Every structure is written in structure tokens, then in C-alpha cells.
Amino acid sequence: MARVAQVLAAGGVVVYPSDTVYGIGAVISSRKAADKIRYIKGRDYDKPLSILVRDLPMASRYGYITPPASRYLPGPYTVLVVKKPLVKEWISRNELVGIRWPNFWFTRELMHNVVEPIVTTSANLSGYPPNYSINELLKQLGEQAKLIDLIVDAGVLLRRPSSTIINLASGTSAVSFKR
Numbered sequence: 001m002a003r004v005a006q007v008l009a010a011g012g013v014v015v016y017p018s019d020t021v022y023g024i025g026a027v028i029s030s031r032k033a034a035d036k037i038r039y040i041k042g043r044d045y046d047k048p049l050s051i052l053v054r055d056l057p058m059a060s061r062y063g064y065i066t067p068p069a070s071r072y073l074p075g076p077y078t079v080l081v082v083k084k085p086l087v088k089e090w091i092s093r094n095e096l097v098g099i100r101w102p103n104f105w106f107t108r109e110l111m112h113n114v115v116e117p118i119v120t121t122s123a124n125l126s127g128y129p130p131n132y133s134i135n136e137l138l139k140q141l142g143e144q145a146k147l148i149d150l151i152v153d154a155g156v157l158l159r160r161p162s163s164t165i166i167n168l169a170s171g172t173s174a175v176s177f178k179r
Contacts, residue, residue: 001109001110001113002113003150004016004110004113004150004152005110005113005114007149007150008025008026008027008114008118009027009114009115011026011027011030011032011033012026012033012149012150013025013026013033013036013037013040013147013148013149013150014026014148014149014150014151014152015123015134015137015148015150015151015152016106016107016110016152017104017106017107017152017154017157018102018104018106018107018157018163019075019076019102019103019104019107019160020076020102020122020130020157020160020161020162020163021122021123021124021130021131021132021157021160021162022122022123022124022130022131022132022133022134022137022157023052023120023121023122023123024037024040024041024120024121024122024123024148025037025052025118025119025120025121026118026119027114027116027117027118027119028051028062028091028116028117028118028119029116031088031090033119034049034090034091034119035090036147037049037119037121039144039147040141040144040145040147040148041121041123041124041125041126041144042125042126042127042144043121043126044126045090046093047126048091048092048093048094048096048097048098049091049092049098049119049120049121050078050097050098050099050100050119050120050121051063051087051091051097051098051099051100051117051118051119051120052100052101052102052107052111052117052118052119052120053099053100053101053111053117054101054108054111054112054117055101056069056070056073056101058111058117059073059099059101061084061086062083062084062086062087062097062099062117063079063081063082063083063084063087063097063099064081064082064083064084064169065079065081065099066081066168068168069081069099069168072166072168073099073101074101074102074103074108075101075102075103076102076103076160076161076163076164077100077163077164077165077166078098078099078100078163078164078165078166079098079099079165079166079167079168080096080097080098080099080165080166080167080168080169081096081097081099081168081169082095082096082097082169083095083096083097091119095169096167096169098165100120100163102163106152106154122162123137124137124140124141125140125141125144128140130162132156132157132158132159133155133156133157134151134153137151
């Protein structure tokens with residue numbers, strides 16, 4: 001865990017296991033690493049990244065967390081909330097931000113070993129299925145995988161869907177949908 005925290009603190013990109021699928025992330029303060037994530041995935045720069053947090057107080061620094069969030073966090077969800085000014089344009093270009101607080105031993109431990117939140121998304125090529133093993137991930141990413149600074153291999157994850165996105169922002173029409 002110390003090595004993962006060290007790579008992240010140095011502005012590196014890490015693939016890690018979560019309660020749903022393998023994720024890819026970097027510290028929130030590194031735009032260069034966030035751009036690298038998008039490049040590795042072939043992800044459109046207009047598509048937002050989510051923010052991985054350790055608890056609701058951390059989440060509240062980046063988004064307006066409403067009481068319903070406690071029904072979903074921690075868990076296999078990404079809650080969409082109105083973002084606060086601390087969220088840079090390169091993380092989310094619209095008024096919303098996705099907050100992710102998985103209820104999974106690895107991400108809990110990781111978030112207690114890093115100082116700041118992590119910008120994150122699923123570790124797969126954009127438009128392709130999520131990865132449940134590092135072998136799948138390496139095969140899918142091909143040469144792009146060489147750009148990842150550290151991969152945490154937790155074996156084959158249980159086949160669960162990617163996190164369910166729950167829209168908790170008032171005044172918006174979507175209620176919930178899958179990624």
C-alpha cells in the first residue's frame with residue numbers, strides 16, 4: 001500500500017481493484033496524470049472523471065452532498081452531485097461531478113494512505129467492456145498499458161457491473177443509469 005501511495009503522490013497513474021471492476025486513477029491535483037488516464041483509455045477529454053474519496057467529509061469538499069448520498073455511499077455507486085469550485089474544469093466541464101466511495105477493503109486502505117482524493121474511472125478502453133482481471137486489462141489496452149505507472153493485481157474480481165450512477169443533483173432529470 002505504501003508503494004501505491006508513493007506512486008500516486010509522485011503524480012503517477014495506478015490501476016487498482018475496486019468493489020466493482022478494476023479502476024484507473026491518479027491524485028486529483030495532477031492534471032498531467034488525469035490527461036494520461038484519458039490518453040490510455042482513448043477517452044474523450046470532454047467526458048468527466050469521478051472522484052474517489054475516503055469519507056463523506058472529503059466528498060463534501062468537492063461536491064454538494066445531500067442526505068440521500070448516505071443511502072448509496074459507501075457502496076458500488078457513483079453519485080452525481082453539483083460540483084464545488086474546488087473541482088477543476090479538466091475533471092468535469094459541466095456543473096456535476098461523480099463521487100465514488102467504494103465499500104471495499106483495498107480502496108478503504110488506499111484512501112487512508114493518500115492525502116488527497118483520486119480522479120478515477122474504470123480501467124478499460126472507452127466503449128469497451130470493463131475488466132475483471134489484469135490479464136483482460138493488458139490484452140484490451142495493448143501498448144497503452146505500458147503507460148500505466150503501477151498495476152495492483154488482486155486476481156480475478158467477481159463479475160459485478162460497473163458502479164451504478166445515481167444522480168442526486170436537484171433540478172436534473174436523470175435519476176439513475178449504468179455507465
